[in-house]
Amino acid sequence: MAKEKKSKKPFYKRIWVWVLAVIIIGAVATGGDEEDTASDNGGNDAEATEANAEASSTDEGGEEESSEENTETKTAKIGEPSTVDDVTFTVTDVRETSEIDSGNEFIENATTSGKFVLVNVTVKNEKKDALTIDSSYFKLNAGGSEYDPTTSGEVTMALSSEDDFFLTQVNPGLEKxxxxxxxxxxxxxxxxxxxxxxxxFWGTVSTEIQLSE
Known part of the structure; x- marks a missing residue:
């Protein structure tokens, strides 16, 4: 009896087996590399985020310190000079009255239902440039309220014999x-x-002078 010959698989089938094996191996290798890369990137991102957070915190701290310096307020008393931003303020006298005597028969006295607080101030310019001073640069704080200088024409006329601070220019080294x-x-x-x-005008820095001896 003749021996049966074993049938061989077609050549093209064996080729596809090897191709499939190569694809699987390549996919596994690539996946491992991607995981390692993702892990490395994740670590770098975390470090970058932490560094940015620290930098932001430092910047905020610097801004707060700068803001505190810009809004610094100094306190003095009557007769004590107080210098802020190269300008020295000295309160020399404080008067209270319900009527301002004009001292002129042709000008009426100024009256009020409350009272007037007249503050005499000397301003010295220690800057390198001319300085403009106006009465609006001053405020009076009392009893939890803030008062602006009066702009009444009657008061202005009654005080015409006294010097005021209406857009007054003070040159370097001089006082007014x-x-x-x-x-x-x-x-x-x-x-x-x-x-x-x-x-x-902006009032970013100021001095507070207590109106007591």
Whole structure:
């Protein structure tokens, strides 16, 4: 009896087996590399995030310190000079009255239902440039309220014999004295009040002068 010959698998079938094996091996290798890369990137991202957070915290701290420095307020008393931003303020006298005598028969006296607080201030310019001072750069704080200088024409006329601070220019090294008038209620305790003075319109820096001896 003749022996049966074993049938061989077609050549193309064997080729596909090897191709499939190569694809599987390649996929496994690539997946491992991607996981390692993702892990490395994740570590780098975490480090970068932490560094950014620390930098942001440092910047915020610097801004807060800078803000505190810019809004710094110094305190003095009557007769004591107080310098802020190269400008020296000195309160030399404080008066209270319900009527301002004009001292001129042709000008009426200024009156009020409350009282006037007249503050004499000397301003010295220690800057390198000319300085402009205006009465609006001053505020009076008393009893939890803040008062602006009076802009009444009657008061201005009555005080015409005294120097004021209406857009007054002070050159470097010189000083200027003037009177600032505030109109307040009768019950305001001036001895407990504070005059707030700023060398500029924006008032970013200022000095507080207690109106007590």
């Amino acid at each position: 004295s003037g009177t600032i008038a505030f109109e307040v209620g009768k019950d305001v305790e001036v001895s407990e009040a504070i005059l707030k003075a700023s060398p500029g």
